Amino acid sequence: MTAVLHDSGIITLSGACPVDDAETLLQLLLANPTAEIDWRDCTAAHAAVIQVLLVAKRPLRGPPAGPLLTRIVTPTISSSG
Amino acid sequence: MDEFLEQFLLESRDLIAQAIDDLLALEEKPSDTERLDGAFRAFHTLKGAAGIVDFAAMARTLHAAEDILATIRSSGGAIAPGLLNECLTCLDLTSRWLDAMQTSGVAPATAEAEADDMISRLVGSRDADERDQAPQPQGDDWLQRLDASALARFDGPRVALRYIPSPDAFFQGHDPMALIAGLPHVLGVDVALTDPAVSLDSMAPFSCGLDIVVWMAASAVDVRAALTGAVGLTEIRELAAPGVTQAESDTSKAALLLESQLLVLQDAGSDGLSGRLASAGRTAVHALIHLGRDEAAIVVDQATAKALVERRTSPLVEAIERALTRAGPASVRDDAPARVHVPRALRVDMSRIDALVKLTGELIVLKNAIGHAAKLSQENTQPAVLAASLRDQHAQFDRLATELQTAVLRIRVLPLRSVFRRFPRLVREIAGSVGKTVRLVTEGDDTEADAMIVEALFEPLLHILRNAIDHGIESPERRAAAGKPAMGTVVLRARRESDSVVIDVEDDGAGVDLARVRAVAAQRRIAGADALAAMTDAEAAHLIFAAGFSTATTVTDLSGRGVGLDSVKAAVERLGGRIALETRPGIGTSIALMLPFSLMMTPVMTVEVAGQAFGLPLDSVLETAIVKRNLVVPIGSGHAVVLRDRTVPLIDLTQALGLPHHPPASDQARIVLMSIGPKVAGLEVDRLGERMDVMLKPMDGLLAGVSGVAGTTLLGDGRVLIVLNAEELFD
Numbered sequence: 001m002t003a004v005l006h007d008s009g010i011i012t013l014s015g016a017c018p019v020d021d022a023e024t025l026l027q028l029l030l031a032n033p034t035a036e037i038d039w040r041d042c043t044a045a046h047a048a049v050i051q052v053l054l055v056a057k058r059p060l061r062g063p064p065a066g067p068l069l070t071r072i073v074t075p076t077i078s079s080s081g
Numbered sequence: 082m083d084e085f086l087e088q089f090l091l092e093s094r095d096l097i098a099q100a101i102d103d104l105l106a107l108e109e110k111p112s113d114t115e116r117l118d119g120a121f122r123a124f125h126t127l128k129g130a131a132g133i134v135d136f137a138a139m140a141r142t143l144h145a146a147e148d149i150l151a152t153i154r155s156s157g158g159a160i161a162p163g164l165l166n167e168c169l170t171c172l173d174l175t176s177r178w179l180d181a182m183q184t185s186g187v188a189p190a191t192a193e194a195e196a197d198d199m200i201s202r203l204v205g206s207r208d209a210d211e212r213d214q215a216p217q218p219q220g221d222d223w224l225q226r227l228d229a230s231a232l233a234r235f236d237g238p239r240v241a242l243r244y245i246p247s248p249d250a251f252f253q254g255h256d257p258m259a260l261i262a263g264l265p266h267v268l269g270v271d272v273a274l275t276d277p278a279v280s281l282d283s284m285a286p287f288s289c290g291l292d293i294v295v296w297m298a299a300s301a302v303d304v305r306a307a308l309t310g311a312v313g314l315t316e317i318r319e320l321a322a323p324g325v326t327q328a329e330s331d332t333s334k335a336a337l338l339l340e341s342q343l344l345v346l347q348d349a350g351s352d353g354l355s356g357r358l359a360s361a362g363r364t365a366v367h368a369l370i371h372l373g374r375d376e377a378a379i380v381v382d383q384a385t386a387k388a389l390v391e392r393r394t395s396p397l398v399e400a401i402e403r404a405l406t407r408a409g410p411a412s413v414r415d416d417a418p419a420r421v422h423v424p425r426a427l428r429v430d431m432s433r434i435d436a437l438v439k440l441t442g443e444l445i446v447l448k449n450a451i452g453h454a455a456k457l458s459q460e461n462t463q464p465a466v467l468a469a470s471l472r473d474q475h476a477q478f479d480r481l482a483t484e485l486q487t488a489v490l491r492i493r494v495l496p497l498r499s500v501f502r503r504f505p506r507l508v509r510e511i512a513g514s515v516g517k518t519v520r521l522v523t524e525g526d527d528t529e530a531d532a533m534i535v536e537a538l539f540e541p542l543l544h545i546l547r548n549a550i551d552h553g554i555e556s557p558e559r560r561a562a563a564g565k566p567a568m569g570t571v572v573l574r575a576r577r578e579s580d581s582v583v584i585d586v587e588d589d590g591a592g593v594d595l596a597r598v599r600a601v602a603a604q605r606r607i608a609g610a611d612a613l614a615a616m617t618d619a620e621a622a623h624l625i626f627a628a629g630f631s632t633a634t635t636v637t638d639l640s641g642r643g644v645g646l647d648s649v650k651a652a653v654e655r656l657g658g659r660i661a662l663e664t665r666p667g668i669g670t671s672i673a674l675m676l677p678f679s680l681m682m683t684p685v686m687t688v689e690v691a692g693q694a695f696g697l698p699l700d701s702v703l704e705t706a707i708v709k710r711n712l713v714v715p716i717g718s719g720h721a722v723v724l725r726d727r728t729v730p731l732i733d734l735t736q737a738l739g740l741p742h743h744p745p746a747s748d749q750a751r752i753v754l755m756s757i758g759p760k761v762a763g764l765e766v767d768r769l770g771e772r773m774d775v776m777l778k779p780m781d782g783l784l785a786g787v788s789g790v791a792g793t794t795l796l797g798d799g800r801v802l803i804v805l806n807a808e809e810l811f812d
Contacts (some may be wrong), residue, residue: 019251019256019287022286022287023286023287026281026284026286029281030281030282044258044259044262045258046251046256046258046259047246047250047251047256047257047258047259047272047289047291047293048251048256048286048287048289050258050272050291051272051274051284051286051289051290051291052281052284052286054272054273054274054291055274055279055280055281055284056281068258068261068262068267068270071267071268071269071270072269072270072271072272073269073270073271074270074271074272074273077272
């Protein structure tokens with residue numbers, strides 16, 4: 001499992017996040033309405049995971065590790081934001 | 082080209098014409114099921130034909146369109162305008178492919194890529210239609226999601242992709258991000274939700290609702306190849322080269338600079354060669370660096386060094402030329418229609434061929450009769466009997482020849498509908514692009530004319546229509562202020578007038594601004610100040626047909642492209658026609674093209690000067706007159722004659738043709754009055770001849786450039802008759 005909630009209240013995404021992580025991430029976000037997300041260790045993410053990030057609009061700590069992920073310019077999940 | 086392919090092209094064009102007809106009728110009346118069936122059948126047959134000649138791209142494009150029509154047919158609904166347009170675009174594309182095949186004999190290489198695009202457009206428009214015109218980003222709006230600054234940094238081909246995976250994509254085990262990771266040279270990605278209102282509580286995490294835009298430094302072909310696993314809608318757009326919008330003027334300036342370096346290098350002399358090489362190279366490098374084209378600059382720099390070492394200009398010239406071909410305006414949007422396709426084959430009504438067969442039979446009977454008369458003449462028949470028989474046969478022959486001529490001409494005619502029907506859609510597009518609404522009314526589209534004339538009319542008419550919409554019709558606000566309906570009207574009317582076909586293009590716009598025309602003509606030195614002052618309003622209005630004239634204050638995409646109405650005038654004159662203009666301020670402008678019904682026969686009048694016969698085209702002859710020589714008065718360096726209280730400039734044809742001059746034999750001058758555009762001018766000749774119909778052969782070879790001559794023909798006695806071009810004589 002690569003989507004994990006830490007004690008600090010931060011959800012981290014690490015490694016390559018497969019499609020199942022979308023459901024995990026969604027549940028974590030629903031259970032922790034204020035949790036921020038850290039995807040600096042994330043090397044790749046399934047589009048379903050990206051979709052959850054888009055819907056969540058939570059603060060995102062980046063930039064992510066995966067080269068393709070850094071090229072996403074969408075403001076809500078942009079690596080610079 | 083093999084016969085098989087020729088037949089395919091011929092039939093496909095017919096089918097396309099039929100499909101366009103049906104689609105345009107559907108546009109008028111979207112619920113017309115008969116037309117829908119007709120269009121469906123045409124698409125279906127076209128697809129089949131494409132399959133037979135193994136033109137896969139065409140087959141699958143038409144298949145996609147046919148699918149859409151089939152769905153509409155089975156649902157019993159009306160066709161949406163967006164879908165209709167895409168179907169028409171699909172036919173346009175097919176038509177272009179056929180043109181390419183006609184010239185090269187094979188399917189164009191770009192067809193596959195174009196087919197992909199067309200299919201995704203067709204599918205896209207169908208889905209848009211199914212979503213019942215939900216507020217879906219339409220057309221190319223999505224291109225605005227691109228990060229322009231990131232794109233501008235990259236040279237070379239750039240492509241934008243929009244990918245909307247189908248909702249069940251995740252269930253199918255598809256990961257759109259993995260697909261994007263496999264795309265070549267991704268520069269940036271924008272991921273959006275198809276439904277921005279969705280929340281964490283309501284979302285279905287495994288149902289895909291993404292709308293992804295990706296931009297890449299790659300060619301469309303590579304991108305398309307990498308897209309094979311896509312599940313859902315894809316749309317690919319090739320992007321113009323960097324910074325077209327702001328940098329276009331810079332680019333053209335730089336291009337000029339580069340061109341002038343080429344001129345410097347052209348001078349073959351070895352004097353100061355190294356100096357010239359170094360300076361030209363340096364200038365070119367600076368120009369390229371300014372454009373941000375560092376790679377090209379490096380290439381030119383290296384070429385300069387090479388040229389200096391080898392002491393010859395060619396390496397540098399080649400390098401600059403290469404840089405130049407890329408420096409030109411990066412994406413000139415060429416919305417000009419493809420060249421008019423000259424009909425190589427013609428479909429002819431069977432009854433017209435039957436008429437020819439019947440005439441041939443009668444000619445054979447007549448041939449036998451003449452043979453009989455020839456035999457009689459050998460048998461010492463009475464001359465009077467023989468003469469009567471010959472006269473009789475000549476009369477019959479005359480009748481048959483006329484009938485044969487008419488029958489042959491009737492084979493070559495086409496109704497003007499075949500060109501008129503292309504305009505309603507074009508007019509709507511043109512009007513839309515300049516923010517006006519314009520209604521096109523066509524009248525008399527069953528008027529017939531020679532096939533070659535009909536085909537050649539498309540471009541001139543399109544140009545006139547563009548002008549009418551762009552310059553003639555006012556903006557909706559100005560129309561409202563002038564008390565006119567906001568929607569402009571352009572009438573396109575064809576009619577027969579004795580031996581001519583007349584096509585009128587009338588708009589209800591503001592009319593030609595004569596004061597501006599005069600001002601511009603003076604400014605561009607199209608006519609001198611005195612000449613301008615002496616011009617009547619009608620003559621001044623005709624100045625818009627003068628070469629180098631264009632009154633549009635802002636150069637628009639449409640008519641202000643440097644080619645003015647002069648090109649229309651030239652095209653019409655090439656067909657042996659004339660152009661006339663009538664304009665009334667605030668009410669509108671009407672342009673009439675008068676064209677010969679047939680290109681084959683030209684009525685001429687013969688005249689004689691210095692013992693030689695010349696022909697004058699009858700359609701520009703107004704009248705002939707014999708006047709007393711004392712009515713001819715010298716004015717300035719020329720002459721004029723007063724006819725019915727009107728002063729008409731007069732040219733002595735003998736002098737104009739440079740023939741040996743001799744003093745006038747009588748105190749009477751024979752004058753042919755001719756209409757030259759809106760003006761009237763006289764030609765003085767020695768003798769007035771007769772009227773005849775001739776087959777005019779245009780001048781070719783070395784004589785092609787001779788001015789003042791329209792062509793030649795043979796007279797009954799074997800002499801060559803030179804037919805003069807009146808307009809050029811008076812220039």
